[in-house]
Amino acid sequence: MKKALIVVDLQNDFLPGGSLGVTDGFRIVPVINSLIEYGKYDEIVYTQDWHPEEHCSFKIWPAHCVQNSNGAELYQNLIIRAAAPFILKGENKEVDSYSGFFDNDGVTKTKLEEFLRSKQIEEVHIVGLALDYCVKFTALDAVKLGFNTAIILSGTKAITEDTEPILSELSHAEVKLIANI
Numbered sequence: 001m002k003k004a005l006i007v008v009d010l011q012n013d014f015l016p017g018g019s020l021g022v023t024d025g026f027r028i029v030p031v032i033n034s035l036i037e038y039g040k041y042d043e044i045v046y047t048q049d050w051h052p053e054e055h056c057s058f059k060i061w062p063a064h065c066v067q068n069s070n071g072a073e074l075y076q077n078l079i080i081r082a083a084a085p086f087i088l089k090g091e092n093k094e095v096d097s098y099s100g101f102f103d104n105d106g107v108t109k110t111k112l113e114e115f116l117r118s119k120q121i122e123e124v125h126i127v128g129l130a131l132d133y134c135v136k137f138t139a140l141d142a143v144k145l146g147f148n149t150a151i152i153l154s155g156t157k158a159i160t161e162d163t164e165p166i167l168s169e170l171s172h173a174e175v176k177l178i179a180n181i
Contacts, residue, residue, distance in 0.1 A: 052091065126150070128156060
């Protein structure tokens with residue numbers, strides 16, 4: 001079975017010091033880098049929030065990951081595998097996008113599913129930021145699309161401190177929760 005690692009939104013604005021920085025977000029970087037370097041994945045995929053100025057999410061959240069800004073760049077110490085695809089999301093200023101697969105309207109797709117299918121990927125492991133939003137919704141959509149799906153917990157952090165309801169929701173949706181690889 002072919003596997004892919006999906007690295008969700010490991011961008012400057014979601015790390016400590018960024019406009020929506022996740023506490024202790026830097027702690028997951030060595031885990032993710034080791035998965036990229038030594039993991040047995042057929043493909044590595046990176047997602048990025050890529051918002052136009054005046055994006056609708058800026059009414060709820062501070063402005064973040066504005067296209068072509070430093071905050072939208074992937075973290076400089078993240079290993080980027082040559083020829084790996086970058087899946088941009090949240091480009092429509094009228095619709096937010098947590099999942100790496102769909103905008104929040106549930107209709108507009110990114111290029112993630114198409115890429116994974118073209119590479120005959122059947123299983124995805126998901127890491128990145130933040131567990132309670134973009135990682136969670138990417139995992140839930142992956143399951144809905146028929147992928148064997150797991151989140152590597154040591155490779156993600158949540159905004160909230162109480163992750164039990166999130167982990168319970170993911171388990172009930174048949175997302176495997178792996179402590180560490």
